[in-house]
Amino acid sequence: MSETLPNTLQYRVDGGEDAPVLVLGPSLGTTLHMWDRQIPELTRQWRVVRFDLPGHGGAPAQPFTSVAELGDRLLATLDELGVQRFGYAGCSIGGAVGIDLALRAPHRVASLALVAASPRFGSADEFRQRGVIVRTNGLEPMARTAPEQWFTPAFRAAQPAIVEWAVQMVRTTDPGCYIGACEALAVFDVREALGRIGVPALVLVGSEDQVTGPAEARTLVAGIADAPLAVVPGASHLAPVEQPAAVTELLTNHFAGIVNETQSALPAPPMPPVSAPVVPVAEIAPAGPVDGAAGTAGAVRPDPYEQGVKLRREILGDAHVDQALADDFGADLQALVTRYAWGEVWSREGLDRRTRSCVTLTALIAGGHQDALADHTRAALRNGLTPDEIHEVVLHTAVYCGLPAAERALRTVGRVIKEETTPQA
Numbered sequence: 001m002s003e004t005l006p007n008t009l010q011y012r013v014d015g016g017e018d019a020p021v022l023v024l025g026p027s028l029g030t031t032l033h034m035w036d037r038q039i040p041e042l043t044r045q046w047r048v049v050r051f052d053l054p055g056h057g058g059a060p061a062q063p064f065t066s067v068a069e070l071g072d073r074l075l076a077t078l079d080e081l082g083v084q085r086f087g088y089a090g091c092s093i094g095g096a097v098g099i100d101l102a103l104r105a106p107h108r109v110a111s112l113a114l115v116a117a118s119p120r121f122g123s124a125d126e127f128r129q130r131g132v133i134v135r136t137n138g139l140e141p142m143a144r145t146a147p148e149q150w151f152t153p154a155f156r157a158a159q160p161a162i163v164e165w166a167v168q169m170v171r172t173t174d175p176g177c178y179i180g181a182c183e184a185l186a187v188f189d190v191r192e193a194l195g196r197i198g199v200p201a202l203v204l205v206g207s208e209d210q211v212t213g214p215a216e217a218r219t220l221v222a223g224i225a226d227a228p229l230a231v232v233p234g235a236s237h238l239a240p241v242e243q244p245a246a247v248t249e250l251l252t253n254h255f256a257g258i259v260n261e262t263q264s265a266l267p268a269p270p271m272p273p274v275s276a277p278v279v280p281v282a283e284i285a286p287a288g289p290v291d292g293a294a295g296t297a298g299a300v301r302p303d304p305y306e307q308g309v310k311l312r313r314e315i316l317g318d319a320h321v322d323q324a325l326a327d328d329f330g331a332d333l334q335a336l337v338t339r340y341a342w343g344e345v346w347s348r349e350g351l352d353r354r355t356r357s358c359v360t361l362t363a364l365i366a367g368g369h370q371d372a373l374a375d376h377t378r379a380a381l382r383n384g385l386t387p388d389e390i391h392e393v394v395l396h397t398a399v400y401c402g403l404p405a406a407e408r409a410l411r412t413v414g415r416v417i418k419e420e421t422t423p424q425a
Contacts (some may be wrong), residue, residue, distance in 0.1 A: 002334060003163055003211060003419040006047050007072070007073055007076045008073055008076050008077040008080060009051040009052060009053075009059065009073050009077045010032075010051065010052040010053070010057065010058070010059035010060070011032075011049055011050065011051045011077055011081075012032055012049075012050050012051075013047060013048070013049050013050075013081070014039050014043050014047070014048045014050075015042070015043035015046055015047035015048050015292060016043070017047065017134075017180050018047075019043075019045060019047040020045070020046055020047065020086075020087070020110075021047050021048075021049060021078075021083045021085075021086040021087070021285065022042060022043075022046040022047070022048050022049070022086065022087045022088075022089065022255060023048075023049045023050075023051070023074070023078070023083075023086050023087065023088045023089070024038070024048060024049070024050045024051075024089050024090070024094070025051065025074075025088070025089070025090030025091065025093075025094025025097050025098060026050075026052065026053060026056070026090075026091060026093075027092035027093060027094060027116065027237070027238065028053070028092055028093045028178070028181050028182075028185070029056070029142060029146060029169060029178065030056070030166070030169050030170075030238070031052050031056050031057030031073040031093075031169050032050035032051060032052050032057060032295070033057070034091065034166075034169075034238060034240060034241055035048075035050055035240055035260050037240065037241065037242060037244035037248070038240055038247065038248045038251065039381070041248045041252065042248065045252070045255075045256075046087070046255070049078070049081065049083065051074060051077060051088070052176045053070070053093070053172030053177065054070075054073075054174075054180070055173055055176065055177025055180075055183060056174070056177065057169070057172075057177065058170075058172075058300050061174040061177050062177075063176055063177045063179070063180030063181075063182055064181070064184060065091070065180065065183065065184060065262065066184050066187065066188075067096045067097060067100050067184050067185070067188050068100050069184075070093075070097055070099040070100075071097050071101050071104065071105075073121070074097060074101070075101070075108065077106060078108075079312065081290045083105075084108065085108055085109075085110050086108065086109065086110060087109075087111045087112075087113075088101060088111070088113070089101075089112075089113035089114075089115060089246060089251055089253045089255075090107055090113075090115065090117065091115040091116050091117070091238070091239075091240060092115070092116045092117060092121075092211070092212060092237065092243075093121075093181060093184075093185060094115075094117075095114040095115055095116065095118075096117060096118075096119025096121070096185070096188055098113070098114055098117070098279055099112075099114065099117065099119070099190055099194075099197070100190075101192055102197045102198075102199050102201070103196055103197060106197075106198055106199055109162050109199045110199065110200075111196075111199060111200045111201070111202075111254065111255055112199050112200065112201040112202070113201070113202045113204060113239065113250075113251055113254055113255070114201065114202070114203050114204065114220060115205070115239060115247070116204075116205055116206065116209055116211065116212045116237050116238070116239060117203070117216070117217075117220065118186065118212040118216035118217075118219070118220070119189065119190045119194055119216075119219055119220060119223065120162070120189045120190070120225065121185045121188060121189040121212065122185075123318060124313065124314075124317070124318050125186075125189065125317040125318050125319055126181070126186075127180065127182040127185045127186035127248070127392050128182065128186050128314075128317065128382050129141075129181070129382075129420060130182045131178075131179040131182040131183060131186075131382070132237055132381040132382060133421055133422075133423055134175050134178055134179050134182070134422050135179055135381075135384065135386065135418075136381070136386060136387055136421040137423060139170055139171060139173055139175055139178060140171070141423030142170050142178070143167050143168075143171045144167075144171050144423070145169055145424070146166060147163045147166065147167065148151065149210070149211055149236075149237055150166060150211075150236055150237045150238040150241075150242075151163060151236050151237075151238065151241075151242055152206075152208045152234060152235065152236045152242065155234075155236070155242050162241065166241070168262050168373050172361040187307055187314075188254060191219070191223065194220065194223025194224050195223055195224075195225070197223075197224045197227075198224070198225070200226075200254075200257070201224050201226075201227040201229055201253040202227065202251075203217050203220045203224070203227050203228070203229050203230070204216035204217075204229075204230045204232065204239065204247065204250055204251075205229070205230070205231055205232070205239070206231075206232050206234075206235030206236045206239040206242065206243070207231050207232060207233050207234050207235060208234070208236045208238060209235070209237045209239070210234060210236065210237070211236075211237045212237070212404060214231060217231070218230055221236070228252050232246050232247060233246075233252075233331050233352075235247075252253045253303055260411065266359065272384075279366075282409070298370065303339070303343075304339055304340075304343025304347065305335065305339045305343055305345050306342025306343075307342075308338040308339050308340075308341070308342035308344070308346075308347070309321070309338055309342070309343075311342050311343070311346055311347055312338055312342040312346075315342075315353070315379045315382060315383060316348070316375055316376075316378070316379050317378065320375060320378075324337075325338075326364075328356055337372050341374065353383040354380075354383070356358055356383075357376065357379060357380035357383045357385055358380075358385070358389075358393050359408075360379075360380075361373065361376055361377065361380060361390065361393050361394075361397075361413075362374050362393060362396070362397055362400075362401070364376060364409075365393075365394065365397045365401055365405050365406065365409040366397065366400075366401040366405060368405060368408065370408065370412050373409060373413065374412050374415070375415065376417050377390060377412070377413050377416040377420075378416055378420055380422070381417070381420050387417045387421060390413055391410075391413075394406055394409050394410050394413055396420065397409065403412040
């Protein structure tokens with residue numbers, strides 16, 4: 001067994017050593033085993049490299065902050081294996097990795113298949129709230145809803161063992177890594193860049209997929225030149241699991257042309273076929289420094305407005321910011337708030353976001369600003385504070401800001417926490 005390095009991914013290799021390489025990427029909450037039903041047929045022609053997302057399937061719990069970072073780790077893994085050029089098929093976030101590689105490293109990707117993928121996965125607010133729910137309740141709410149998200153009703157009724165296996169994949173995922181993946185998907189948006197993808201691409205989607213369905217698939221087809229669309233009947237989000245024969249045939253036909261274009265070049269003796277599994281450790285990466293923070297005295301700095309908008313959206317959410325900026329009468333005030341509160345103060349490196357949220361909540365409670373307190377309670381949850389920690393902030397203010405202020409605040413905070421952390425039925 002080989003140790004998984006910090007900048008690489010846990011992997012498994014199947015197939016002949018001299019065969020061209022095909023890489024398979026998983027969906028969020030799954031493991032490399034979601035492709036098990038494709039392996040017997042695919043390994044007839046290809047050497048198949050499958051990988052786990054960080055914190056999934058026993059992989060090291062090293063959260064990533066963007067899809068591009070995940071792509072970099074995959075390329076580092078393939079470099080370790082000696083793989084220079086490869087075909088790539090990815091499902092959901094695995095598809096996002098494929099899009100990223102096709103844009104940033106097209107010389108490495110011989111051909112591309114995007115399964116249940118999208119140039120933008122829902123809204124940023126949706127994925128940030130999902131992260132809040134996981135941080136508060138653990139992964140059990142995600143596990144409970146996974147069957148409905150991933151499989152059709154007919155499949156759930158006919159294959160209860162497979163459905164339970166899929167649920168267990170979610171339950172055994174590291175929560176910090178799941179939250180990191182949600183944050184990465186929240187900022188993933190390549191709609192304007194699809195026209196730059198020049199590698200041969202297939203877009204594949206289940207006809208019943210309610211997560212990234214035919215509408216999202218058609219957006220990919222419209223943006224990527226000459227990309228055919230394959231709709232798999234009777235399949236939902238995890239089409240490779242639900243309709244393995246149909247998906248395998250589509251992949252085999254699509255990648256037939258890369259047999260002479262890839263170089264497996266796996267060293268002899270080859271690397272171990274499976275990287276060493278590591279017990280996950282809960283770990284959430286701290287917020288990194290923000291570009292555009294205040295610099296040294298006298299230095300010429302760019303206008304902090306754009307950085308302020310970006311940070312304001314990350315912390316308060318797109319819906320809140322869109323509503324605020326749509327107010328023409330208050331446009332000047334909103335510009336001031338965005339430029340100085342968010343572009344100047346919130347962007348400074350002296351305090352992390354969690355600490356700034358604690359300070360902000362305290363100030364709003366002291367001032368009796370209940371509407372803003374509700375907004376910043378949501379922001380505090382997104383910045384990583386737990387409901388218990390927010391409760392401690394309110395309790396602390398009872399001593400220094402007065403009991404009436406704390407009592408009013410507790411009602412507002414309690415309502416928002418219930419709204420934000422209650423899993424959807």
